[in-house]
Amino acid sequence: MQALSRKERERLRQRQEILEAAQRVFSTKGFHKSTVNDIALEAEFGVGTIYKHFPSKEDLYFSLIENKIDDLGLFLRESVEAQNAPVEKIRALIGAQLQYFEKNEDFFRIYISGISELEGKIKSRLHSKILERYQRYLIYVSGIFKEGIERGCFKKIDPLKMAVGLLGMLNSFISYWIQTDNSEKLTINVESIYQLIIEGVGREGRLAGSSRE
Amino acid sequence: MQALSRKERERLRQRQEILEAAQRVFSTKGFHKSTVNDIALEAEFGVGTIYKHFPSKEDLYFSLIENKIDDLGLFLRESVEAQNAPVEKIRALIGAQLQYFEKNEDFFRIYISGISELEGKIKSRLHSKILERYQRYLIYVSGIFKEGIERGCFKKIDPLKMAVGLLGMLNSFISYWIQTDNSEKLTINVESIYQLIIEGVGREGRLAGSSRE
Amino acid sequence: MQALSRKERERLRQRQEILEAAQRVFSTKGFHKSTVNDIALEAEFGVGTIYKHFPSKEDLYFSLIENKIDDLGLFLRESVEAQNAPVEKIRALIGAQLQYFEKNEDFFRIYISGISELEGKIKSRLHSKILERYQRYLIYVSGIFKEGIERGCFKKIDPLKMAVGLLGMLNSFISYWIQTDNSEKLTINVESIYQLIIEGVGREGRLAGSSRE
Amino acid sequence: MQALSRKERERLRQRQEILEAAQRVFSTKGFHKSTVNDIALEAEFGVGTIYKHFPSKEDLYFSLIENKIDDLGLFLRESVEAQNAPVEKIRALIGAQLQYFEKNEDFFRIYISGISELEGKIKSRLHSKILERYQRYLIYVSGIFKEGIERGCFKKIDPLKMAVGLLGMLNSFISYWIQTDNSEKLTINVESIYQLIIEGVGREGRLAGSSRE
DNA sequence: TATGAATGAGTTTTCATTCAT
DNA sequence: TATGAATGAAAACTCATTCAT
Numbered sequence: 001m002q003a004l005s006r007k008e009r010e011r012l013r014q015r016q017e018i019l020e021a022a023q024r025v026f027s028t029k030g031f032h033k034s035t036v037n038d039i040a041l042e043a044e045f046g047v048g049t050i051y052k053h054f055p056s057k058e059d060l061y062f063s064l065i066e067n068k069i070d071d072l073g074l075f076l077r078e079s080v081e082a083q084n085a086p087v088e089k090i091r092a093l094i095g096a097q098l099q100y101f102e103k104n105e106d107f108f109r110i111y112i113s114g115i116s117e118l119e120g121k122i123k124s125r126l127h128s129k130i131l132e133r134y135q136r137y138l139i140y141v142s143g144i145f146k147e148g149i150e151r152g153c154f155k156k157i158d159p160l161k162m163a164v165g166l167l168g169m170l171n172s173f174i175s176y177w178i179q180t181d182n183s184e185k186l187t188i189n190v191e192s193i194y195q196l197i198i199e200g201v202g203r204e205g206r207l208a209g210s211s212r213e
Numbered sequence: 214m215q216a217l218s219r220k221e222r223e224r225l226r227q228r229q230e231i232l233e234a235a236q237r238v239f240s241t242k243g244f245h246k247s248t249v250n251d252i253a254l255e256a257e258f259g260v261g262t263i264y265k266h267f268p269s270k271e272d273l274y275f276s277l278i279e280n281k282i283d284d285l286g287l288f289l290r291e292s293v294e295a296q297n298a299p300v301e302k303i304r305a306l307i308g309a310q311l312q313y314f315e316k317n318e319d320f321f322r323i324y325i326s327g328i329s330e331l332e333g334k335i336k337s338r339l340h341s342k343i344l345e346r347y348q349r350y351l352i353y354v355s356g357i358f359k360e361g362i363e364r365g366c367f368k369k370i371d372p373l374k375m376a377v378g379l380l381g382m383l384n385s386f387i388s389y390w391i392q393t394d395n396s397e398k399l400t401i402n403v404e405s406i407y408q409l410i411i412e413g414v415g416r417e418g419r420l421a422g423s424s425r426e
Numbered sequence: 427m428q429a430l431s432r433k434e435r436e437r438l439r440q441r442q443e444i445l446e447a448a449q450r451v452f453s454t455k456g457f458h459k460s461t462v463n464d465i466a467l468e469a470e471f472g473v474g475t476i477y478k479h480f481p482s483k484e485d486l487y488f489s490l491i492e493n494k495i496d497d498l499g500l501f502l503r504e505s506v507e508a509q510n511a512p513v514e515k516i517r518a519l520i521g522a523q524l525q526y527f528e529k530n531e532d533f534f535r536i537y538i539s540g541i542s543e544l545e546g547k548i549k550s551r552l553h554s555k556i557l558e559r560y561q562r563y564l565i566y567v568s569g570i571f572k573e574g575i576e577r578g579c580f581k582k583i584d585p586l587k588m589a590v591g592l593l594g595m596l597n598s599f600i601s602y603w604i605q606t607d608n609s610e611k612l613t614i615n616v617e618s619i620y621q622l623i624i625e626g627v628g629r630e631g632r633l634a635g636s637s638r639e
Numbered sequence: 640m641q642a643l644s645r646k647e648r649e650r651l652r653q654r655q656e657i658l659e660a661a662q663r664v665f666s667t668k669g670f671h672k673s674t675v676n677d678i679a680l681e682a683e684f685g686v687g688t689i690y691k692h693f694p695s696k697e698d699l700y701f702s703l704i705e706n707k708i709d710d711l712g713l714f715l716r717e718s719v720e721a722q723n724a725p726v727e728k729i730r731a732l733i734g735a736q737l738q739y740f741e742k743n744e745d746f747f748r749i750y751i752s753g754i755s756e757l758e759g760k761i762k763s764r765l766h767s768k769i770l771e772r773y774q775r776y777l778i779y780v781s782g783i784f785k786e787g788i789e790r791g792c793f794k795k796i797d798p799l800k801m802a803v804g805l806l807g808m809l810n811s812f813i814s815y816w817i818q819t820d821n822s823e824k825l826t827i828n829v830e831s832i833y834q835l836i837i838e839g840v841g842r843e844g845r846l847a848g849s850s851r852e
Numbered sequence: 853t854a855t856g857a858a859t860g861a862g863t864t865t866t867c868a869t870t871c872a873t
Numbered sequence: 874t875a876t877g878a879a880t881g882a883a884a885a886c887t888c889a890t891t892c893a894t
Binding site for chain 3: 671726770777784787791792793794796797800801803804806807808809810811812814815818828831832834835836837838839840841842
Binding site: 032131145162167175179196 | 300351365366375378380381382383388392402405408410412413414416
């Protein structure tokens, strides 16, 4: 049984190495411009070995996203659940997501193309799995907002809308950071995002703006 | 010159028809699964004619996005500039963008894959043009916030961050609406988004949450 | 309409050329060792052009066999129907089939692998079409024997069995001739086969054999 | 030496098991669609073990045919040599061959693709071995006919042609039986074939057929 | 000028064979 | 000795692009 276990572990390690190589290749060249050969070369395996683990290039791609999303999900939950107050949970969520993508910049490129309507109206079975995970994440975040509403710290707005809004903001900040590829750390934005989502941009009682003259 | 002008007009109309056909095809099957032949068939032209107007499939794709973004830009500016107060400008912006994509749902699929890092780190000359336009749009929205800050109706936060946050929210709402493809209109979200960005989710002085017992 | 007709004719000629090239290649290297590229090279067309005419290599292969069988069928019928007496029809059939394969030696290799159980128990849709044609041919030959029985010139044996027997003989002679690839013409065997099928090998009343001493 | 002998016996048994598994697989899926892995699985050995016995898949295939042909040859000889009169020898041959393939239907699929020009003009070294055996078989059958001619029971026709004709008939009947896969036994055809080859289809003196008017 | 037939480079995937354990 | 994981060569097929008509 020890022998079997070793084989199994070996197999998993190989699979992991392929996924890592695939991430490097996909994030650099994109899905379509990456060939299975590229990935095999990067992983230092034969192409056949890739196909031992994944039935097709597409499967490999979606397995990669799935894996990483689960990984991210775990990390977020941990961070969030270390907090008690809803606002702190939200702050933790923001922090964790920025932190995760700061370290996994490469993955974001893949992640975003995974959740965007990558291949048009017609969704593949594989794509659906990703959307499902995205939905689940949305519900999880809604849950935090819901709790916050019940505990009286958040406004009585549809918590799903809050979640959609917050996640959009987060993606937008990450996207912008990647595109501008600046030297500042992504995580310096935690407080800004926190403030935006919690307090909004408006100044009380001054929304009409001063008169111009 | 009149003759030339007619020819020119004819040419432009043809180009426009191709772009419209391309949008229908791309939005249904995605960029890679759409063939130039598909587009030619949809446009009722020969493939050769497509190539008279666009040097490559990729060029056609990005021209389409460019065109449509410019179109959207125009529409947004008009809506925004009809308002005077910064908050009203923001509300108009939200309304216009939702309205635009409600009518151009198909285009959003293409738009989002255009601005997301669709093809990896390596940005093509064509992709850069899209990003440039996105940057310009960001700056335009920042401008509204900046004016709002100066006029005292918005908090003193980096207006670029406000813009990044707002646009992320908008995309997220549109994306969610498309994915769930529900019967509600996208535009019913205007007030929610307005409230989220202006006031945030928090209730003053209650952020810590009520104690649980 | 003349223009269309010319186009159509051109297309058919091309198709024909591809089929001829395919025959040369298949007969030399066999189905599996022939690549579509080989055929394209032989036909002096691009591979794409091959695929314009035939959806797959397999389809090309079976189209080729089908075509040729039809061709052979026509030739046989003509020869047979020029005769009146059943025995003369049989002789004509033998003569025609040998003549045909003498001239189309290459095709026989393909033909025989087509009707033999090329790919095991599991028959493809395409393979079935060939078997159907073989059945039809069998029935046609049976018809000649049936007529002969009715007209009293043949024994009262199941005509289908006669047909199966005769066609087996023919294939066997052709096969043998191809394998030994001798300098004699295949058609010199007409009389022998005729005698074998009509009179058999036995000498009347002497079947027990003379005693040996 | 006893130990070596046991080893040797063990080795042969293994080889035999592989050949049997191969036959099952090849007859079901055909040569090309059968993978070495399929055979290894069916034989319950590792692929490596297959290659210990046969240098290549092709070798395995032809060894299988060779083996079985030898097997068939033995069986036929036994049946034939139990008879004295040439006609009885022929009847025995027919009976034995039908009986053999009735029991080894699977093998016939392989056998026929082996002797037909399966892989085109270019004959492999391995294929040649099969043809050689076929030739030998032909000569053996010729020998029976020759003897019959000498003993006066058969017509003075080239005995090789008789053999080619008879074997063709046999294959044709077997082939037809497999294709129609009917419930009747193959061996019910013995007498028909015997009659066809010995007496032919014609009725003495009536060959011209009745006049039609 | 508009066309669409022809092209062939490039991609995914399979599977016979090897060889370290 | 038996194994089966790893390999990578090879082949079917697609489709952006060209160019003769």
